[in-house]
Amino acid sequence: MPELIAKSPLGTRSPLTIGLLRLSEAPIMPMTSIAVFPGHDKAIAKVLKPMGLAFPAPNMISQKGEAFLAWTGRDQAFLLGVAAPMIPASAAAVTDQSDAWAGLIFEGPGAHDALMRWVPIDLRPERFAIGSAIRAPIYHMQAIILRLTANRFDLLVFRSMARTAWHEIELAMMTIEARSQRSK
C-alpha cells in the first residue's frame, strides 16, 4: 500500500515579504466547478439557498461563512472553501478543481500596483471592489483574481504554472520596493 503524501503546488515555499507586500501560498482547499446546464438555473438556486449562497452575477462572489461561490464563466462558478453539495446531474456539471489550481495570497497596501505590472485590469480598490471575481491574465497565464477583503488578492493560476506566477509577482514586489526607496 503506497503512502501518498499530498503536496501543495509550491511545496514548502515560505511566505515572501518585501517592503509592505507579502506573498504566500494558499492552503489547498476544496474547489468545485459548477456549470449549469441550459434552463436549470432554478434547480441550482434551490441547492444553493440552504447554503446561504446564490449563483453569482458575472465578476462577483457570493459568500457565506467559509463558503465562496465565485463567478468563473458563463453559467459557471467555482465553489470554494467547502465540499460540493449534492447537485442533480441533470442540473449542472460538477467537476472537482481543487488540484487544478494553485492559490496565491498577495497582500499589503498597494498590492494592486504590483499586480498591475502584469494584469491588464484596473485593480485599484475603488475600481475592483471587495466581492469581485474576475478571469484575467497574469502576464501570459490564465488566472482567476478574487478580492475578498481590502488590501488582499487571492489569485488562482494553473497548478503547473505556480512557480512562474510566484516569480513574476516577486519581481513586481522588488521593483515597487526599489521605486519606493528611489528618492531616499
Next chain:
Amino acid sequence: MRIGGKGLIDRTKPVKFLFDGRAYGGYRGDTLASALLANDVRLMGRSFKYHRPRGVLTAGSEEPNALVEIIGTKNQTPNVRATVQEVFEGLNARSQNRWPSLRFDALGINDAVSPFLSAGFYYKTFMWPRAFWERIYEPLIRRAAGLGSLSGRHDEGLYEKAYAFCDLLVIGSGPTGLMAALTAARSGADVILADEEARLGGRVLADDIMVGGKPGSDWVAEVKAELTALPNVRIMTRTTVTGAYDHGTYGALERVGLHLRARANLPRECFWRIVAKRAILASGALERGIAFPMNDRPGIMMAGALRSYLNIYGVAPAKRVTIFANNDSARASARAMIKAGVTVAAIIDSRADAPMEDGTIVHAGAQVTTTRGRLALREITVRKGGEDILIETDCLGVSGGWNPTLHLTCHMNGRPSWCEERAAFVPQPGAVPGLFAAGAANGTFSTHGCLAAGHAAALAALSDLELRPASVMLPEAEDAPYRIAALWAVAGKGRAWLDLGNDVTTKDVALSAQENFSSVEHMKRYTTQGMAPDQGKSSNVAALAVLADATGRSIPETGTTTYRPPFVPVSIAALGAGGRGTGFAPQRFLTSDQASRDRGAPMIEAGLWYRPSYFPKPGEATWRESCDREVMMVRETVGVADVSTLGKIDIQGADAARFLDFVYSNMFSTLPVGRVRYGLMLREDGFVLDDGTTARLGEQRYLMTTTTAAAGLVMRHLDFVHQAFCADWQVRFISVTEAWAQFAVAGPQARVLLNSMLDEPVDLPFMGCAPLRIGGVEGRIFRISFSGEEGYEVAVPTRYGEALFRDLVARAETIGGGPYGMEALNVLRIEKGFITHAEIHGRVTAFDIGMNKMISAKKDCIGKAGALRPGLVGPEREQMVGLRVSGDKGLVAGAHLFTHGDAISRVASQGYVTSVCWSPMLNQWLGLGFLKNGRARHGEKVRLVDHMRDVDLICEVCDPVFHDPNGEKLRA
C-alpha cells in the same frame, strides 16, 4: 557658462561626470547638454552622413545633434539625447559616430566630397562589378553609416511594464496641461498627468513667465502641491507618452532609473499601457529652424532653447548671442539673455515690418546667408537690403516659428491640416477618438490662451465623463498674438540643412523634385528627410515647404507625411520587459519534476511543460544507451512515465455523447460506460486536428484526452463548436488537465506492479477504465497504451502526483523496471506505428494516415465535408508508411524519399520522413514517413536523401506497425 541666480538646478548638489574621458562638473537637475554648455563644451557630436561637427540644437527630446553613448559598468547605451539625460555622480558619456576623436574625425572627408553624395546617389552606382556589392561597397557603406554602437553583450538591465487606468490622461504639464489637470482633478475626475521632463511646468519654467501675477515657477509649485495632495491624481514625471492606440490606450515610457546611478532592483525604464477614457494633448509646440546656408555649426541653436537653458539650468551657451527669426517669439530670448548679462549682438528679423527692440540692434528684412567657424560658430553674414553685414558671434538663436506637437493625433492615420496664419500644421479634431489637442499643441501660443485652452479642454472632457466641473479661476497671463511671416529657406551659396540628423539639405529636396520624386512620400524616401532619430520633428515642415516651392505647389497641395509611433524612440528592452529568458512563456512543471531531476534526467520543453528526456544510469555515456535500455525495460518488464501533460477535458451532460459524435470523426455515442476509444478530430477543412483517447466515465460523462501540444487548441475548438452550433445542448465541459497527475505503467509486468500497490487486483479489459482507490486516494485507471505493451494509466489528484510517481518508480525498480523518458516513449510509439504531431502536422488527412474509415458515414461531423474534397484523397497524395533499414547507417527525419534510380530533384521527390528511431528490439532503424501512393508500395526499396546531414541510403517501405501488428501484447 553658468549664470548666477538663474535656473532650477540644485546648486547645493554638485556632481562630477565624464564626457569623452574628461571630467566635468555639473549640478543635480542638469542635463548632460546643460552641464556641458555650462562648461563651455559646444561640440557634442558628428553628423550622420558628412560627419560634420555638431553642437546641441534644442533642449528637449527632439534633439537631432547631441546624441551620445552612455557607458555603464556592464553595458553601454547608444544614441542618448544629451538634452534628456540627466547628470549624476559618475555619469560617463562618450561622443559617437566619429573616429578617432570628436575633434578629428577621419570620415570628415565625406564633407569634402559631398557633391558626389547627393540624395539617392547610391541607387545610381555601386552596380559594377556585381560581386563587389556584398564584398566591398556595402561593407564600406555600412561601416560609415549608423550612429552609436551596441556592445553586443546581453542587456542585463532591469526593465518593467505596467498598466494604468484613468478617466483623463493629461499629456504635458505646461500652462495648458496644468490648467487642464487642475480643472479635472478638482472636479473629481481620476487624472493622470504625464510629463516628459523631470519637472512639471513645461514652458512656464522655460520661459519664466508670470502667471497670476507671480513668477511661473511659484504658480507651478502651487498647482503641483494641490495636485499631489489629491487622491484622484497621479503625477508621472520623466514619462513620455509615446503612442496613441485604439480605444483610449496610450503607450508611455517612464525613465525610472536612468537619471541615477544603477541600483539593485530599480528598473531603468518602465513602459506603461495607460487606458484613458479621455485624454488631453497638451504637449506644446516644437520650434523649427530656418534653412540658411551653413546653418549646422555648433553654436547655432533654437532660440527657445536659449531660454530653456537659461531659465531651467542657469546656463548661457555663449557670450555673444545673435538671434535670427521670422516671428516675435524669439525676442523673449534676446531679452532674457540681456537681462542675464549676455551680449546680444543683433536680432536679424526676416520680416520687413519687424518691430524694433529696446537696447538691441534689429536688422529688419534681413537674412543670415552664411556662417563661419570650424568646430564652433564664429561669425555670420547677414544680407540686408542687398548689403552683407558680418557679425561676430558664438551663438545664433534661430526661430523659424513653432510647430504644434501634434504627433499623437496622427497615430491613427489622422492627417493634420495646414493653417496659413500660423504657417503650421494643426491637429485634425477627432483624429484620435477621445483625445483633445489643446494649447500650443493645437496652435494656441499665448500663455493666457494656453491656460484658457487647458481649462476648456478639461471642461469638454468632464462633460463627456459626465462629471460636474468644479470652479477654477483662470490666472492672468500674457496674451500676445503670434505674429509670423513664413520663411523656410534662405537662398545662397553652400548647403542649407533641413534635416540635421540625416544631413538632408535643400539641394537634396530640390534634386528629388528634379528627378520627379515629387510626391512628399517619394521625397522623404529618396532623400531620407525625416527618417533620422528625431523623425524630422524640427525639419519636416520646412522640407515640405521647400518641396512645395520646387514643384510649384502650395503646401496643402503637397500634403504631408504622417507621424507614426513612438513619439520618441523607445528601447526594445522596455517594450520587451518581462520577456527575457524564461519570461517569454510560462514554465509548466510536472509533479514528478523534482523526482526526475533528482535522477539526473535532462528536461526538455514540450508544450510549455518540461518533460524528462531520459533517465541516465551510471555507466551510460550517451542518451542512446539510456534510451535503448528504457525501451527494452518497457518491452521486457515495466516502465513508468509521467503523462500528465496530455490535455484532459471533463465533458458532461445529456448531450455529451451527441457533442462528441459531432467533434470527433468517429462515433462516441456507442461507447459503453467504462470503456475508452481512440478518437480522430478533424478541422472543418478536413485535415486532421488532433487525436487522443476518450473514456466514458458514466452515461452522461466522458473524459477526453488531447495531445500535449494541442490541448489549448482543442479547448478553443470545442468552445467554438459548442457556442456557435449547439449552445442549447445539455453539455458542459472543463479542462481537468491540471487536476490529475497521470502515469503510464507499461510492460509485461505492469499488472504485477499495480497489483502490488492495490487492494484489489487489476481486472480491466484492453481499452477499459474504472475508478480506483490507491493509498486511500480516489483515482482512476485506464487500460490504454502508447507503447504497444500491456499498459495502464493511473490518475490521482495532482497533489498526490509526486508521491505516486516516486512510489511507482521504486516498485518498478524492484522488479527490473524503472522510469522512462520522452526519448524511449518516442521509440516505443514509432515501433508501434502510433502517430504524433510529427505526423499529423496540419497538412495531413485521415486518408493519408490510413484512417479514412474513421470518418463515420452515419453522421455529420466537423470536417467531414472538407475531407471529401478531391485534393484531400487519392493516390497522388503522400500516404503514411513505415521505413526500415538494417545496419548502422541511420534514418533521419526530414529526409526526402525518392524512387530508386531517379535523379534527386524537387519534382522527383516522393515524400519525406517524419519520425525515426533506432529500435533496440528489432535491431534496426525504423521510420515513419509519407510516400506518394505509399500504401501500395510496401516492400519497395526507396532512396532516402538528407542533404543537411549527408545521408543517402536505401531503405525499405513497409507497414507502419513494426511491433505486435495484431495487438496481442496490448490485449494480454
Next chain:
Amino acid sequence: MRYSGLKVITEGLFGNKGWKPAWRNPEPKATYDAIIIGGGGHGLSTAYYLAKNYGLGNIAVLEKGYLGSGNIGRNTTIVRANYFIPGNSEFYSHSLKLWESLEGKLNYNVMHSQRGQVVLFHSDGQRDLAARRGNAIVNQGDDAEFMSREDLREEFPYLDYEQTRFPIYGGLMQRRAGTARHDAVAWGYARAADQLGVDLIQNCEVTGIDTEGGKVVGVQTTRGVIKAAKVGIVVAGRSSQVAAMAGMKLPIESHVMQAFVTEGLKPIIDSVISFGMGHFYISQSDKGGLVFGGDLDFYASYAARGNLPMLEHVMEAGMTLMPMIGRAKILRTWGGIMDMTPDGSPIIDKTHIDGLFLDAGWNYGGFKAVPASGWCMAHLMATGQRHEVAARFRLDRFRLGQIIDEEGTGSQHNLH
C-alpha cells in the same frame, strides 16, 4: 539616361543639375493594350516584364496614390527562397534567380544584398522540420545548410545560448537569402518600365471594371474611362475591393502586420535572423537601423497601423533571443495590409471574366516575390497560359482542396 559611378561623379562636378526625371508623368491615353491596376512592386514588375519579355509597348499602370505606396514601401525587405511545399518552391526559386541579376537589368542599385538568412530551431521536432525544408530547398536547386549550435555561436555570438525556455538547437541557413532596399525596387522597375514606354499614371484610382459579354473592355478611373482588352488586378492589400468591381468574392481576408525600425547603429547584425519560436526576425539595414517584425496583429484591418500587444510580443521575443538589442531604441513602427489567403500562398490566375487577370494573396511574402510575380503575371497576361513556376497558384484550388499550406494551419486566413 544610364546610371553609373562615372555619371555620379560628372554630375557631382556640375552641381547635379543634369539628372533627368526617373520617369515621366504621362496623361492617360484613351486605350491601352493592357492595363495593370496597381503601381506597387508587383504591378510595376508585371508592366516591366510585359514590355520587356513580350514586347507590349502600349501598357499603362494605374496607381491610386504614388508609385510604390503599398507594401513595397513598408516591408522588412527580406529576400529568400526557403519554401518547401511544391508550388512555392519553384516559384520563389525562380524569383531569387531574377533578384540576382536585377540591378544590371534595371540599371538601378536596389541594394540586393545576399547576406544570408538563418532560421533557428529549438527542439528535435523543429530540427526535423527544418531538415525537411532544407532538403526541399536543395532538391529545388537552391542552397540551404544546417548550422549547429557551435556554428551559430561563432557567427552570431550575441544570441542568448543560455536561455532555457526555448534553447537554441541550431539553424537552417540560406546564404543566398538576404535583403534589398525596398523602395528602390519599386523605383527601379518603374524607371525601367517607363523607359520601355510604359505609362505610369499616378493619382489615378480605378473605380470600376467594364465588361461586355464576359470580356473585360476597360476600366473607369478618377481620371476618366480607359479602354483595354487585358486588365490585371495587382493591388495586394485592396484585392477584395477591386475584385468586387468585377463581381468577384476572393478567398482573402485583409490583415495588418507591423514592422519596426530602430535608430541607426554601427554594424552588429550581419545576416537575417529568424527566431523559430517567437515569430521574430531581424536584420540591419545599410543605414544602420535594425529592421524587424513578427506576426500579424491577427485581426482583420485596413488601418495600416497596429496595436501594442503584438508589438510587445515581438519585442519580448527579441529580448529572449538576443538581449543585446535591448538598448537599441525603436524609432518608428508602422503597419502594412496583407492579403491573407486560407493556405498562405498567393494567387496568379485568370478569372471568370475573359481578359481579367488576378495577382493577389501575397500574405506576407510579397516582397521577395516581386520579380517572379511580375514575370509570371506578365506571362499569363501575354499568353493566356499559367507560367510553369506559378501553375499551382490557382484561384480554384481551395474548392478543390489543392492546398499549398506551408504552415499547416488550415483554412483560417490569419494563421499563415
Next chain:
Amino acid sequence: MRLSCPLCGPRDRREFYYYGSDDYLNRPAPDAQPEAWDDYLHLRDNPAGELKDLWYHELGCGQWLRVTRNTVTHEVLQTELVADRKVIRR
C-alpha cells in the same frame, strides 16, 4: 485596442484570440454543394468598413464573441456572445 466582453467588461485586446469573419457561424448543411463549403471556409467579403467577426476571450471567460467593427477605423460598434445567438438548427 480594447473589446468589451459582454460578461467580463472592457478588456485589452491581448486577452482575445481572433478567428475571422462571422461567416464561420453559417455552417452549410452536411450535404451542401462544394461551392457552399468553399464559400464557408474560404471566400470573404472582406469589407473595408463594417465587419462582423469572431473573437475568443481566451485569457478571460472562454466565450466566443461576435464583434461588429469597422476595419478602417477600428471602431467597435457592438459585441455579443456567440452563444446567445438564435441557434441555427442543423
